[in-house]
Amino acid sequence: MTALVEVKGLDKAFGGVHAVEGVSFAVEAGQVYSVIGPNGAGKTTLFNLITGLYIPTKGEIRLNGESTARLEPNQLAERGMCRTFQQMQICMNMTAIENVMLGRHLQLKSNLFTTLFRLPSLRRDEESAHRRAAELMEYVGCGQYVGAEASAMSYGALKRLEIARALAAEPKVILLDEPAAGLNATETAALEDLIRKIADQGITVMLVEHDMKLVMGISDRLLVLDHGRVLAEGTPEEIRQNPDVIAAYLGG
Amino acid sequence: MMNRFMQSRLRGLIVLALILIILPAFLANSFHYELVTQMAILAATVVGLNLLVGYAGQISLGHAGFFGLGAYFSGIATGTYGWPSVPALLVGAILVAIIAWVVGRPILRLKGHYLSMATLAVGFIIAIILNNERDFTGGPDGMPVPALEVFGWELSAFGQYSLFGLTIEGFQAWYIFASVVLLVAVWFALNLIESPIGRALRSVHGSEVAASVVGVNTAKYKSLVFVISAIYASLMGGLYAHFQGFITPAVASFEFSILFITMVVLGGMGSTFGVILGAVVLKLLPQVLADFQELETVMFGLILMLTMIFMPKGLLPTLTAIVSRRMRKKAGGEA
Numbered sequence: 001m002t003a004l005v006e007v008k009g010l011d012k013a014f015g016g017v018h019a020v021e022g023v024s025f026a027v028e029a030g031q032v033y034s035v036i037g038p039n040g041a042g043k044t045t046l047f048n049l050i051t052g053l054y055i056p057t058k059g060e061i062r063l064n065g066e067s068t069a070r071l072e073p074n075q076l077a078e079r080g081m082c083r084t085f086q087q088m089q090i091c092m093n094m095t096a097i098e099n100v101m102l103g104r105h106l107q108l109k110s111n112l113f114t115t116l117f118r119l120p121s122l123r124r125d126e127e128s129a130h131r132r133a134a135e136l137m138e139y140v141g142c143g144q145y146v147g148a149e150a151s152a153m154s155y156g157a158l159k160r161l162e163i164a165r166a167l168a169a170e171p172k173v174i175l176l177d178e179p180a181a182g183l184n185a186t187e188t189a190a191l192e193d194l195i196r197k198i199a200d201q202g203i204t205v206m207l208v209e210h211d212m213k214l215v216m217g218i219s220d221r222l223l224v225l226d227h228g229r230v231l232a233e234g235t236p237e238e239i240r241q242n243p244d245v246i247a248a249y250l251g252g
Numbered sequence: 253m254m255n256r257f258m259q260s261r262l263r264g265l266i267v268l269a270l271i272l273i274i275l276p277a278f279l280a281n282s283f284h285y286e287l288v289t290q291m292a293i294l295a296a297t298v299v300g301l302n303l304l305v306g307y308a309g310q311i312s313l314g315h316a317g318f319f320g321l322g323a324y325f326s327g328i329a330t331g332t333y334g335w336p337s338v339p340a341l342l343v344g345a346i347l348v349a350i351i352a353w354v355v356g357r358p359i360l361r362l363k364g365h366y367l368s369m370a371t372l373a374v375g376f377i378i379a380i381i382l383n384n385e386r387d388f389t390g391g392p393d394g395m396p397v398p399a400l401e402v403f404g405w406e407l408s409a410f411g412q413y414s415l416f417g418l419t420i421e422g423f424q425a426w427y428i429f430a431s432v433v434l435l436v437a438v439w440f441a442l443n444l445i446e447s448p449i450g451r452a453l454r455s456v457h458g459s460e461v462a463a464s465v466v467g468v469n470t471a472k473y474k475s476l477v478f479v480i481s482a483i484y485a486s487l488m489g490g491l492y493a494h495f496q497g498f499i500t501p502a503v504a505s506f507e508f509s510i511l512f513i514t515m516v517v518l519g520g521m522g523s524t525f526g527v528i529l530g531a532v533v534l535k536l537l538p539q540v541l542a543d544f545q546e547l548e549t550v551m552f553g554l555i556l557m558l559t560m561i562f563m564p565k566g567l568l569p570t571l572t573a574i575v576s577r578r579m580r581k582k583a584g585g586e587a
């Protein structure tokens with residue numbers, strides 16, 4: 001069986017800075033796969049490479065066996081990859097639910113003709129997209145904002161809204177970059193439940209997170225990055241006992 | 253929620269229609285009608301431009317170029333070659349759409365000032381061509397344009413028509429026609445905005461990365477909205493030419509492009525009814541301040557700057573916000 005996401009010898013340099021260097025790993029379908037490491041380790045850069053926002057300096061990424069080298073982010077989305085951002089990317093010029101409906105973009109077939117005349121077929125599609133988006137907002141726990149502008153939402157709710165938007169695209173694999181950052185303990189616990197629910201649906205989850213309790217509890221495997229390089233890779237148990245990790249990162 | 257939203261969408265259109273119906277009661281003479289008809293044509297143009305600027309967040313400082321191309325294509329096709337008006341308008345729009353697509357693909361990769369400069373250059377080039385191709389366009393002196401002819405029915409500002417048993421003057425007929433055109437232009441724009449395509453356009457403005465990771469081909473949508481706004485400009489340019497009966501390359505000029513952008517910014521970027529108000533205000537202003545004729549462009553530049561600094565959301569959204577705040581305060585006070 002080929003891995004869902006396979007990374008081989010990946011390199012990304014910004015000028016002289018090697019943000020990611022010689023990174024290889026594989027994520028099997030259905031796993032919760034976490035990437036941890038100190039700030040500046042290259043985690044976000046790795047996610048940006050995988051989702052096609054950055055072009056690798058060297059190395060290869062395969063999604064479902066297909067090389068992603070020439071694919072734009074929107075083409076990767078067509079192949080079932082979606083993500084959230086550490087620096088939240090919400091369209092503040094839209095309502096909350098429109099942000100989630102945007103996630104239905106690939107599911108909604110529309111042409112200019114049905115759009116300009118707002119034909120019944122378009123209205124039906126829009127209504128069902130609206131319903132689905134409302135369900136998803138409920139699902140991720142920001143249902144109370146269904147009628148709100150995105151700009152009126154709290155930080156924690158916006159983070160969930162981003163997840164709802166990604167889920168609306170019906171991804172095979174979802175990448176979450178520090179979803180718990182800035183959340184309090186209760187919100188973090190709720191987030192953990194949410195990630196479990198997502199994984200239980202059969203969606204592969206890739207997670208960058210600093211909260212060790214959350215990461216260790218939820219992950220099938222972990223990748224530890226340090227200065228762009230792989231420090232360790234394995235199950236939570238293996239990582240916990242890895243002497244390099246203990247020395248360098250967990251602080252022994 | 254959805255229902256309420258759709259109702260509010262159409263409510264704006266209905267209010268606009270009512271205003272257009274009531275307005276003639278305040279119009280005293282043919283000059284007034286002429287002014288309002290021009291307003292309607294320019295308003296429809298900026299409703300289209302607003303799709304690009306206000307909703308998709310992409311600037312164009314050369315849109316008068318497309319307006320001018322539409323105007324001259326209609327003028328030359330009907331005047332020089334004797335085409336009927338409707339095919340001339342449509343073929344002109346198709347040609348402009350192709351030009352906008354070809355030009356838009358590369359320049360819409362640019363952002364901010366670079367995009368401004370590139371669109372500015374497109375406008376300049378078109379204006380220069382219209383100035384220089386004397387054989388076709390009459391050069392800087394301009395050219396006459398025959399009256400609009402819709403399926404064998406000639407619409408001239410100087411004619412007389414009978415409608416539902418009433419005798420109406422040509423300028424009144426033009427007013428009615430331009431009003432219907434504006435309503436249709438607004439209706440299409442509203443339908444476009446409230447659709448998957450419209451969301452994709454707005455997401456390009458809101459967050460291009462967010463759009464791309466959920467599958468929006470942002471380059472494609474930028475080109476699409478550039479083309480749509482150019483089609484609006486071309487069609488309105490063609491109508492403008494027929495209405496005026498005479499055009500000069502000024503319709504494609506930098507000053508005209510700035511006028512369009514100022515209408516959008518002043519009225520309210522991303523507000524379809526706002527930009528109509530912008531068109532009305534900026535068309536009225538020179539009438540009120542007749543003494544400032546030669547300073548017109550300077551004045552528009554000043555308005556543009558002041559609006560961006562003090563009223564970045566634009567006239568209508570700012571006014572609406574003030575009114576709704578007042579009303580909420582009142583409601584709160586009573587409770």
Ligand SMILES: Nc1ncnc2c1ncn2[C@@H]1O[C@H](COP(=O)(O)OP(=O)(O)O)[C@@H](O)[C@H]1O
Nearest residue numbers: 014017019037038039040041042043044045046
């Ligand atoms: N677009 C960029 N341009 C230049 N340097 C960058 C860019 N993105 C990240 N870096 C650098 O790459 C390194 C890794 O950053 P990042 O991937 O954001 O780390 P992490 O997400 O693990 O905190 C940092 O040194 C950062 O400054």
Ligand SMILES: [Mg+2]
Nearest residue numbers: 043044045086
């Ligand atoms: Mg990061």
